Amino acid sequence: MKVTVVGAGNVGATCANVLAHREVCNEVVLLDIKEGYAEGKALDIWETSPINSFDTRMIGSTNDYEKTSGSDVIVITSGIPRKPGMSRDDLIATNAGIVKSVTENVIAKSPDAILICVSNPLDVMTYATYLTAKKDSRKVMGMAGILDTARYRSFLALELDCSPKDIQAVLMGGHGDTMVPLPRYTTVGGIPVTELVSEDRLNSIVERTKKGGGEIVNLLGTSGYYAPGAAAAQMVEAICKDQKRIFPVCAWLQGEYGMKDIYLGVPVKLGKNGIEEIIELDLNDAEKELLENSATAVRDVMAVLDKMDVVV
Numbered sequence: 001m002k003v004t005v006v007g008a009g010n011v012g013a014t015c016a017n018v019l020a021h022r023e024v025c026n027e028v029v030l031l032d033i034k035e036g037y038a039e040g041k042a043l044d045i046w047e048t049s050p051i052n053s054f055d056t057r058m059i060g061s062t063n064d065y066e067k068t069s070g071s072d073v074i075v076i077t078s079g080i081p082r083k084p085g086m087s088r089d090d091l092i093a094t095n096a097g098i099v100k101s102v103t104e105n106v107i108a109k110s111p112d113a114i115l116i117c118v119s120n121p122l123d124v125m126t127y128a129t130y131l132t133a134k135k136d137s138r139k140v141m142g143m144a145g146i147l148d149t150a151r152y153r154s155f156l157a158l159e160l161d162c163s164p165k166d167i168q169a170v171l172m173g174g175h176g177d178t179m180v181p182l183p184r185y186t187t188v189g190g191i192p193v194t195e196l197v198s199e200d201r202l203n204s205i206v207e208r209t210k211k212g213g214g215e216i217v218n219l220l221g222t223s224g225y226y227a228p229g230a231a232a233a234q235m236v237e238a239i240c241k242d243q244k245r246i247f248p249v250c251a252w253l254q255g256e257y258g259m260k261d262i263y264l265g266v267p268v269k270l271g272k273n274g275i276e277e278i279i280e281l282d283l284n285d286a287e288k289e290l291l292e293n294s295a296t297a298v299r300d301v302m303a304v305l306d307k308m309d310v311v312v
Contacts, residue, residue: 001025001240004068006102007077008032011118013041014229015075020045020056024237029068031061038062071110073236076129078102079119081223089304095119096128096310103132114139114239114274118232122175124301126250126263131311137252139274144175145248145265146231151212152181155205160188160196171248172265173294180290181206185281235270242272251275257291264295
């Protein structure tokens with residue numbers, strides 16, 4: 001198996017590092033536009049192979065897409081962070097242009113690859129990837145739900161002073177303040193979380209989860225990368241090893257949850273064919289309303305991209 005990670009920044013390099021350490025595939029190609037950057041990071045990761053005992057070959061490339069040929073899975077992390085004075089529309093236009101170019105290049109070399117978008121704004125950049133790739137939507141998805149759910153679970157583990165391994169949860173909707181954590185579907189060792197955490201504390205944890213990315217930015221002055229990189233790698237592993245894992249993923253809806261033609265976070269089954277099934281939960285009225293509000297926010301951003309004609 002061969003995996004390409006486009007973008008050798010913090011998120012991309014972390015993803016490549018996790019893939020290598022876990023021996024998810026035989027070869028990881030790390031590609032970037034900055035001269036020597038991907039080559040240096042790939043070499044640095046490879047030099048840990050005797051220490052961490054892995055065989056996955058690491059290849060770095062400065063914009064040479066030929067080296068990505070024959071990839072089974074491609075992770076796109078390319079894009080720029082929002083800078084002071086930059087409007088949302090400016091960010092969307094810039095990153096959509098980058099994502100379009102990257103997608104065209106990787107698809108030309110690996111037409112059968114499954115694509116995972118990590119670039120921000122996540123939901124609309126996944127949409128841009130899909131429009132450009134012109135592939136089966138089951139093979140074009142975005143990473144957000146695993147990250148958001150991991151944050152939610154990690155905060156609950158701190159609250160309960162328990163192992164995060166024992167916490168299972170589902171989170172839906174767009175990647176941002178309108179995401180929809182679902183306490184009703186959250187368990188700790190099989191016990192409903194509502195029996196272990198008070199409603200007030202649970203609501204506080206949900207709100208912290210929604211602002212989880214911003215909390216990291218305020219502390220570091222930049223976006224997080226360990227958790228996003230590891231989340232993307234977990235998706236790649238589920239696909240490469242055909243694990244049939246149930247994960248929240250940004251997926252193209254065609255009637256599920258009463259929604260159509262929108263990329264939104266929902267639980268899916270991930271395997272060798274990409275999204276093998278979209279799982280429809282029986283949401284109550286309050287949960288449906290939250291999901292619909294989140295979808296409205298995502299559609300607003302998708303409409304901004306549509307009007308720009310950046311991706312056609």
